[in-house]
Amino acid sequence: MTQRNFTSGLDAAVAVMGGKWKGLILFALQDGPLRFGELRRTVGGISERMLILQLKELQTAGLLHREVYQQIPPKVEYSLTDFGRSLNDALAPLGEWGEDNMERIESIPFE
Known part of the structure; x- marks a missing residue:
């Protein structure tokens, strides 16, 4: 297995939770375990x-x-570990920023 070298903490955080779905899955599990x-x-x-x-x-x-x-x-349930909860805590301000700016973000012409 290759060890990664990150250029910043943000780089490391994005590597572990990158992509569209992982953040949404973590967010969905914030209130407790869920089945598939x-x-x-x-x-x-x-x-x-x-x-x-x-x-x-x-x-x-x-x-x-x-x-x-x-x-x-x-029956299989998924829940956050302490490590996952700590990442969710770190993502919370980003989610709040997105909520506060959603209308503006929706008007951006992404390609």
């Missing part, structure tokens, strides 16, 4: 395949915990 179907409904627009991939990456990064309950039907 609940997560998929909460994070609108994500495909099942992409959600599976993102959950695996977040778990590998140590941001999520996956709890499997031995019952029928099988």
Whole structure:
């Protein structure tokens, strides 16, 4: 495995949570554990395949915990680790900025 060298703390943070979906998944889990179907409904627009991939990456990064309950039907819950909660805390001001500026951001002609 190759060790990464980051140029800044922001660079390191973006590497661990980069992409559109990871932040939304972390945000969805801020109030407690959710099952896969609940997560998929909460994070609108994500495909099942992409959600599976993102959950695996977040778990590998140590941001999520996956709890499997031995019952029928099988039950799996996802929750934030302390590391994941700390990242969510760091993202909260960014989310507030987005809320405060959403109208302006929506008017930007992204290509």
